[in-house]
């Protein structure tokens with residue numbers, strides 16, 4: 001299966017162009033989506049999930065056309081979606097909530113559905129507390145319920161919008177591995193601000209900014225592009241180094257401070273090239289691209 | 300058979316579980332002021348039958364309208380629900396139906412009890428109508444205002460997307476309709492808005508002439524139902540606009 | 552409950568802006584106005600007919616008081632119902648948690664909320680009232696009606712509005728807001744039945760949010776004057792002042808109770 005997006009544009013009422021001619025091809029496997037706040041990640045994912053109608057452009061998911069009502073209905077049958085802000089019914093228990101979601105996803109066989117619910121509760125390690133009402137859950141526990149509901153119908157297309165926000169490190173790693181496992185035979189589209197999550201799990205990724213895709217390719221390609229732009233500078237005395245670059249980190253070494261920068265240091269500075277990480281790549285891309293917000297149409 | 304699976308018992312169980320508290324509480328809370336009023340009126344010259352009739356014709360329908368407006372205006376899980384193959388539109392309609400059927404059931408029980416204890420005065424010419432038609436006409440007492448307020452609540456909730464404003468508008472319409480009943484009945488083009496003539500205009504009904512009954516009661520009941528149908532259709536179309544639903548979820 | 556004045560002013564302004572910017576508030580009153588205009592179309596009781604007749608019999612001040620009293624019979628139902636959502640909204644959007652971490656006391660915030668949200672919701676109601684006043688001024692050929700309209704509204708309507716607003720805030724702290732709205736609608740209907748002398752009614756006591764004692768005691772409205780229903784009871788100026796004070800005092804008690812209740816609930820958590 002493959003998702004193909006062509007010239008996808010979304011203009012919200014009020015003139016915010018949250019997606020501006022997006023072209024993307026998403027193959028089977030894990031696919032990461034990076035971008036600053038307000039880049040349009042959620043908007044793109046909502047359009048893929050059939051929640052928002054695109055203003056123009058086309059979406060093709062497997063053999064289905066995501067711009068028609070009939071196509072969207074078919075896509076939704078094989079879709080798992082975890083919204084960025086998941087609202088739940090506070091008076092239901094996790095078990096009941098998942099059961100209800102199962103019904104809404106069209107799983108009509110009660111036995112099968114309940115079996116699946118138990119399976120997923122075990123998977124997200126909530127079996128013990130599954131009878132408690134959701135309003136007594138912690139933020140991370142609710143996230144896990146959200147993840148479980150996305151997986152209920154064994155989706156072929158799994159869209160998760162910042163799923164690891166608010167999870168403890170252990171749970172985050174567990175969840176990351178789970179997603180990688182799932183990515184074996186389906187599309188998993190993952191948006192996040194945690195670059196490391198993508199570095200650890202995704203083959204392919206896209207970077208968005210101001211409604212546009214400014215990079216699409218593999219992790220290796222992104223690193224390739226950043227090669228030669230990352231430096232370490234040792235500056236004695238702690239004076240802030242000047243130059244056309246972005247400081248990624250600073251390490252206090254007693255007498256001197258070691259800076260890691262992305263960009264072009266001045267010729268006189270003692271800069272040694274460093275091996276780029278994905279985070280450096282992200283910083284480089286953000287430096288290279290223009291203004292940081294969605295375009296507002298003049299009305 | 301999509302419809303059968305859509306209202307599966309499991310599904311209904313959850314819908315009831317999500318909604319039962321207000322559904323039970325509102326009518327239950329209603330009984331307190333009504334009982335109080337009946338007792339008060341018992342000591343004054345007004346008849347308890349009048350109060351009971353008012354409760355069935357005026358209070359239960361507004362309770363239904365407020366419930367519909369609240370239920371439709373918000374859903375905690377809206378964004379997620381929009382990504383499911385079972386559409387939110389259907390869920391909304393199912394909830395709407397559930398509320399209306401529940402209030403209808405209560406109203407029917409109440410009016411039947413009313414009739415059983417001989418508290419429901421009918422026009423003298425009612426004896427000549429067949430029992431089935433008479434039964435149906437009696438149900439129109441509550442059905443017409445319930446459907447009208449329910450459908451208006453439905454539309455208003457989707458238009459203003461706010462619980463408090465929905466309740467405010469319904470309450471306002473309801474109150475003005477009662478206070479200005481004379482003006483409404485006296486102006487031809489306003490007359491279809493006559494929501495509660497059974498209590499406010501033709502009580503006790505046994506003194507009412509046939510033509511008066513037909514002008515102020517029978518015609519207006521059907522006009523209300525027709526308007527309700529239009530409002531339901533408009534509401535159903537508004538429900539289609541998921542984008543505005545999603546945006547409304549963050550307002551209030 | 553200690554009050555901090557600058558903070559109170561800040562909270563008031565914030566709540567006022569929040570509420571007055573909501574389109575739903577304006578839509579609600581706009582639809583309400585349309586309905587009122589439609590209802591005044593009956594040939595025998597058009598607005599013009601009613602008030603030109605009244606103007607022939609009574610002083611301008613009395614006529615204005617009557618109009619304010621009329622308005623105060625209908626529109627507070629919208630004010631009360633609209634305010635029912637303010638406190639639950641803070642809980643849902645979790646700004647209440649944010650506010651508890653700030654140095655302002657909860658009492659200050661609650662008073663700010665009460666006055667800010669109430670005044671904002673009263674603005675459209677006042678504009679409707681003012682619209683009527685303009686017509687009355689033109690029937691009377693007397694521009695004095697406009698300046699007179701302000702104190703009349705404040706005296707007749709405001710105490711009752713403070714009273715119901717306080718309850719709309721306080722009750723929704725523990726009642727599900729649509730449920731409160733429903734009860735409020737019932738209560739308000741009961742209030743408007745004040746002219747049924749054989750019906751026990753709070754609105755025929757000093758605790759009358761529609762301002763019955765005020766219009767009788769201060770403006771001298773009585774049987775001959777009132778537009779829709781003749782008033783069969785009489786009130787003295789002293790009773791009018793007592794009524795105003797009682798309404799405000801009850802509102803204060805409700806707000807204190809709300810503050811106490813919220814503190815208690817916070818301690819319970």
Ligand SMILES: Nc1ncnc2c1ncn2[C@@H]1O[C@H](COP(=O)(O)OP(=O)(O)OP(=O)(O)O)[C@@H](O)[C@H]1O
Nearest residue numbers: 012016018036037038039040041042043044294546
């Ligand atoms: N309902 C809406 N109406 C108008 N504008 C909107 C709406 N939703 C989002 N926007 C705007 O669209 C742009 C993209 O928003 P979006 O939520 O897609 O960003 P995002 O990449 O998901 O950001 P984040 O990382 O903060 O979640 C932003 O400028 C936002 O202000």
Ligand SMILES: [Mg+2]
Nearest residue numbers: 041042084161
């Ligand atoms: Mg987002």
